[in-house]
Amino acid sequence: QLGSYGCCFSLQTQIAILMRFSPTQLLSQLRFPRRAASSSLFYTVSAVIPNLSDSEQLVNCPLKVGNFDSNxxxxxxxxVLNSTRNDPNLALSFLGELKQHGVSLNVNAYATVVKILSSWGLERKLDSVLVELIRNEERGFCVLDLIAAIGEEAEEEKRSFLLIRVSGALVKAYVSLAMFDEAIDVLFQSNRMGCVSCIKACNFLMNR
Known part of the structure; x- marks a missing residue:
C-alpha cells in the first residue's frame, strides 16, 4: 500500500515540486480531479512512499480543506520537503501553503526545513521560521526537540556545522522574544549533544 499525501496547493508550487521527480514517478504521483468551484480550481498532489508497516500507515489522518476531505x-x-533541499524558496513556499491549510507539522518536518535554510545560510528566513514556531503554542512538540532531531538526522560531516548554526539561530530567536531562560536551555542542550556553543549566539545573549 502506498502512503499518500493529498492537499490543495497553488499550481506554481505543485509544478516546481513535481519537476523534481522522474516522469515515471510523476505519472504515479499526480492526480488532477475535476471540481466545481466558483473562484478557484483545486489540484491534488500525492507523494509516493515506499511500502509502510501497519504502524506507519496509522500515521494517516484526515484533513479538511475547503469543502472536501483529503488524506x-x-x-x-x-x-516533498526533502525534494526541495536545493531550492529553499520552494521549501518555504510549500511550508507556507501547508500552514495556510491548517496542517500541523511534526518536529521532523520542521527539522528538514531548518536544515535546508541553515545549509544555504539564509539566516533571516531561518530566524523568521523559528520565531513563528516558538510563538505557535499548538505546535505539538518542544522547540528544543529540533536540536535533537537535526543531530540524529544530519550527515556526520555536516552534523556539527548544522547544530552550531541552528542552536545559534534558536538563541537569537528566543532572545528577540525576551525568553532568556529558554535561550540558555538551548545552549545547554547543544552542549549535551557535544556541540560547541556558537560564540555569536553567546555574545548576543550576554549583550541583551
Missing part, C-alpha cells in the same frame, strides 16, 4: 501522510510531507 495527509507525514512521510509524504517529508519526501
Amino acid at each position: 495527509l501522510n507525514e512521510f509524504g510531507v517529508l519526501r
Whole structure:
C-alpha cells in the first residue's frame, strides 16, 4: 500500500515540486480531479512512499480543506520537503501553503526545513521560521526537540556545522522574544549533544 499525501496547493508550487521527480514517478504521483468551484480550481498532489508497516500507515489522518476531505501522510510531507533541499524558496513556499491549510507539522518536518535554510545560510528566513514556531503554542512538540532531531538526522560531516548554526539561530530567536531562560536551555542542550556553543549566539545573549 502506498502512503499518500493529498492537499490543495497553488499550481506554481505543485509544478516546481513535481519537476523534481522522474516522469515515471510523476505519472504515479499526480492526480488532477475535476471540481466545481466558483473562484478557484483545486489540484491534488500525492507523494509516493515506499511500502509502510501497519504502524506507519496509522500515521494517516484526515484533513479538511475547503469543502472536501483529503488524506495527509507525514512521510509524504517529508519526501516533498526533502525534494526541495536545493531550492529553499520552494521549501518555504510549500511550508507556507501547508500552514495556510491548517496542517500541523511534526518536529521532523520542521527539522528538514531548518536544515535546508541553515545549509544555504539564509539566516533571516531561518530566524523568521523559528520565531513563528516558538510563538505557535499548538505546535505539538518542544522547540528544543529540533536540536535533537537535526543531530540524529544530519550527515556526520555536516552534523556539527548544522547544530552550531541552528542552536545559534534558536538563541537569537528566543532572545528577540525576551525568553532568556529558554535561550540558555538551548545552549545547554547543544552542549549535551557535544556541540560547541556558537560564540555569536553567546555574545548576543550576554549583550541583551
